[in-house]
Amino acid sequence: MPSASRFRLLPGLLVLIAAGLAAGAAPASARAAAHHAAAERTAHAPSKKKKRVAHKTKPVHRSMPADAPSTKLSGSKRRTKRAKPRPGSPPAQQHVTHAAQVSANSAHAPRLLARCGFTPASRRQLFSHAIYVVDENTHTPLYARNADTVAPIASVSKLMTAIVWLDSPHAPLQQRLLVTTADLDTLKFTHSRLGVGASLTRADMLHVALMSSENRAASALSRDYPGGQPAFIAAMNAKAQRLGMTHTRFVNATGLSPQNVSTARELASLVRAANGYPLIRRYSIDHQERVPTGHGQLQYVNSNRLVRYGQVRASVQKTGFINESGHNMVMRVMVHGRRPAIVTLLGSATPEGSRLDGVRIAHWLSCSLR
Template sequence: MPYRQRTPSSPLPAFRFLAWLRYIAVFGLLWLNIGWTFGATHEPPRHSSLRAVRHVSLPARHASKAKARTADKAKKVTTGQTPRRIAHKRKHVADDEHSLHASKLAPKSRRHGVRVAREPRASGRPPGMTTHRSRQPTPTSRMAGNTARTAHARHAGLRLLPRCGYTPRSRALLRARSVFVVDERTQTVLTEKQADRVMPIASISKLMTAVVALDARHALNAPLNVTVQDQDFDKFTGSRLSVGSVLSRHDMLHIALMSSENRAAAALSRDYAGGRPRFVAAMNAKARALGMRHTSFVNGTGLSPHNVSTARDLARLVAAASRYPLIRAYSTDRDQMVFPGGPRARLSYHNSNALVRSGDRSIVLQKTGFINEAGHCVVVRMIVHGRPIDIVVLGAPGPRDHIADVIRIRRWLRCSLR
């Protein structure tokens, strides 16, 4: 059969050209789709960091919502997001970056922000949950914690020791009905016995009399007369200061604290703006200001059994009175000579506390008191190895029992607090 040559008008070459063009278009679209997916999945690290910085300041209560939104966005990107949405995201990221540069944020601060933003992501927490960093103790908090633990340990070791004679049996030997011993610096109670029992306090009231008289800021060198109103109408006790005697306020305060002179205390309470009722009201107001909730006064001498308090309250009074140098000095003088009626009329007063008379220099403030209803009472601030210790003894039955109790407590303190 003879060979037949094809004519140029045959449609086969054109069909093949169109087929190849279709394949090229399909492969081109696939390549573009792969490129867009790869670009969306592998965004530059700085963009993700900037997004994280935006979410760092979210409150902890929105952390779950931020986590859900972040997961949804990541899911959309990995499953194939349209180029339009990706371009929209890149535009917002570029705007955020531009705003950071516009605010002149230092490079060091940006690096620190990126580091803070990446740390929660590495630990498995959403970018907004950065509260775990606040749980880590700072050097300042660690130092404060160590100081508190050291102080607690030091205070925990501040106690009376059995090897120093402080035992339940020796504690039962205290004759007073109420006892309270406290370290002034740390407020550590070293021993107590019915410390909240309300009792008459007798002449220990004169400590509050001295505080209120000094707060009035009268001229202490001014003379003060003893009148009939200063006599004792409660117990009808006598006094070495006769009616008509004249002493300075200095001397009145001195012998009232040192020797518990009743008429001197009565004269000080009468010589007040508004008279004695206003003075007593000021005593009660001062007690409330000091937190002495179970304390009440009806006069400035303590001769009334209605002047009541507790051993714990009186420790507050001792602490307040110790802030007055005159009260410390006058209450611990061993003796004082006064001239109530001229240079020839003189009276010699001695301290009512046997420990002070015997020369105990560790006592920096004291006051004794006695009426039948109150028994024998004493309050003392004593320095033991550099520590101010307040001792309150109320209701001792015998005239020497309150001093004997203080001596026993002093022995325990000096041995235990070394």
């Protein structure tokens, strides 16, 4: 082709090339614009929170260091660890039932009532140093003051004298027993209406020893025992041990020695045991008795004025006094004539104080117990 023709075609060719380039550039710019728009939407779109995945970790025992190698529990330990009491399980039910029973028993347990005069102020007015009051049917202590203090018990000892003598293979009750010089009091030099040579039946000896606290009668009964007085005293102490009276000791049958000792609490056991003997029940609460002595008759009355004048209804009673013990009194009181309660009083300074204590306590019992 001639040069002139090639130059004439060149402008057209350039136009075609430019048009092609423009056509190819348009899609590229469109794609770039689209990409830019998508980037803007992504930048302005609300970000979605990533869910946290909780990774369970094995519990670490506090007693083990953090870097200690883990060990598996044995089968028995795993079972113990997994065992947990469930609500309403039998042990829980048993515990609730037991608690309810204890509460019910406490609610129905006998007690002395404030509305009956059993108040701190009235208790301070009691004269006896040691006091013990117990409901015999339920063995519930109703009041105690110095109840475990060991003290001389004086003629309260004669309850044990009667028990031991009645337990022995003694001679017939109507056979007579003589008072001798061996029965004289060489400790306190007390007087007695029974002179040396007086003769009483064994029943009368027991009667006046319990009802009127006749010392020579008690001494005569202790001589009238297989083995004599030493064997009798040994039997008294053995009987006390069998009754659980571990702080009680006897050295004679009369109680004139201050070495005859016990506690207010243990004397309740003695009163309870004495109540098992019909003759003790009969003789100890008798109001009076006329006794033939072989040289005439002697009139005896009960040494317990509460019983003698009917101020208290009792099934067993005994009083006692020496200087070392003060005035003592024990009784098995029949509340409302049917419910027994044992009252032991030791160490009042006067017989009137002991009597007033008995009256006050008998009122508490009568008002509080049904």
